[in-house]
Structure formats: C-alpha cells, structure tokens
Amino acid sequence: MMMNFHDIFEVFECPVCEGFQLYYTHWNTEEAYYEDYDIYEDGILLFPPIARVNLNDLPKSIRSAYESALRVKNIDNTVCVIALRRTLEMVCKDQGAVNVQLHQKLNQLQQQGILPP
Known part of the structure; x- marks a missing residue:
C-alpha cells in the first residue's frame, strides 16, 4: 500500500482588510480523520508573522x-x-x-x- 503525504500552502485574502495570509497544513493517508475534521485546526500561519501571547x-x-x-x-x-x-x-x-x-x-x-x- 502506498502512503501519500501532502504539504499544503495556501494564500487567503481577508474580505475585511484585504490583507493576505500564507497558511501551511499537512495531510497524509496514514492519519485517521473524523468526518468533520478541519485540516486548518493544526495548521500554521506563516505570514504575516504575529507576536504570540500566552x-x-x-x-x-x-x-x-x-x-x-x-x-x-x-x-x-x-x-x-x-x-x-x-x-x-x-x-x-x-x-x-x-x-x-x-x-x-x-x-x-x-x-x-x-x-x-
């Protein structure tokens, strides 16, 4: 059985400020995802960089x-x-x-x- 791994880079435009975001997500055929799983839940915002506050x-x-x-x-x-x-x-x-x-x-x-x- 062949495994597939996908690195997904997407650009989103905000309809309010018209700014852009670069978002990274990963998906593979080895993971079990439930029906309503949102792949963006575990994604990473690459741009613009934001200061993280705990x-x-x-x-x-x-x-x-x-x-x-x-x-x-x-x-x-x-x-x-x-x-x-x-x-x-x-x-x-x-x-x-x-x-x-x-x-x-x-x-x-x-x-x-x-x-x-």
Missing part, C-alpha cells in the same frame, strides 16, 4: 477582554483601540496600579518592573 497565563477576565479586542481589529480600528485600552486598564487594576490616568498607571507598573520599559 493567553493562558492571563486572568480569565483580562484574556476575554483581549480576545474581544482582537476580534474587531480588522473591522473597526477605533473600537479595537477602545477595547485594548479597557484591557490595559484591567491589567493595571489586577497589578495594583493606583494612579488616575492610564499612562501614569503604566509608568507605575514599569517602575515596579512589572512592565518592560
């Missing part, structure tokens, strides 16, 4: 706020920025920053070594 290390409420902001980033920039600011405010509160203005809170966390310069 969301599992975040408190659940902060992770949820961050994920909500990311869902709208290519739909409405203003809403995304507002949601990211809300997420930063939640991080500051979680870390005990007590200043009034967001930039003061972020500076406080930086001075404490919690945030990088």
Whole structure:
C-alpha cells in the first residue's frame, strides 16, 4: 500500500482588510480523520508573522477582554483601540496600579518592573 503525504500552502485574502495570509497544513493517508475534521485546526500561519501571547497565563477576565479586542481589529480600528485600552486598564487594576490616568498607571507598573520599559 502506498502512503501519500501532502504539504499544503495556501494564500487567503481577508474580505475585511484585504490583507493576505500564507497558511501551511499537512495531510497524509496514514492519519485517521473524523468526518468533520478541519485540516486548518493544526495548521500554521506563516505570514504575516504575529507576536504570540500566552493567553493562558492571563486572568480569565483580562484574556476575554483581549480576545474581544482582537476580534474587531480588522473591522473597526477605533473600537479595537477602545477595547485594548479597557484591557490595559484591567491589567493595571489586577497589578495594583493606583494612579488616575492610564499612562501614569503604566509608568507605575514599569517602575515596579512589572512592565518592560
């Protein structure tokens, strides 16, 4: 019996931002795939490169706020920025920053070594 291995490289265009993504997936005849299996589930986004954030290390409420902001980033920039600011405010509160203005809170966390310069 002959085995077949397939490396699949696909280019997708986002209908919202009209940006492109290069995606890699692998498929072979030796694997057993269930009926509704999505080959993209185990795929890798090759382009554009994105910074990886380990969301599992975040408190659940902060992770949820961050994920909500990311869902709208290519739909409405203003809403995304507002949601990211809300997420930063939640991080500051979680870390005990007590200043009034967001930039003061972020500076406080930086001075404490919690945030990088």
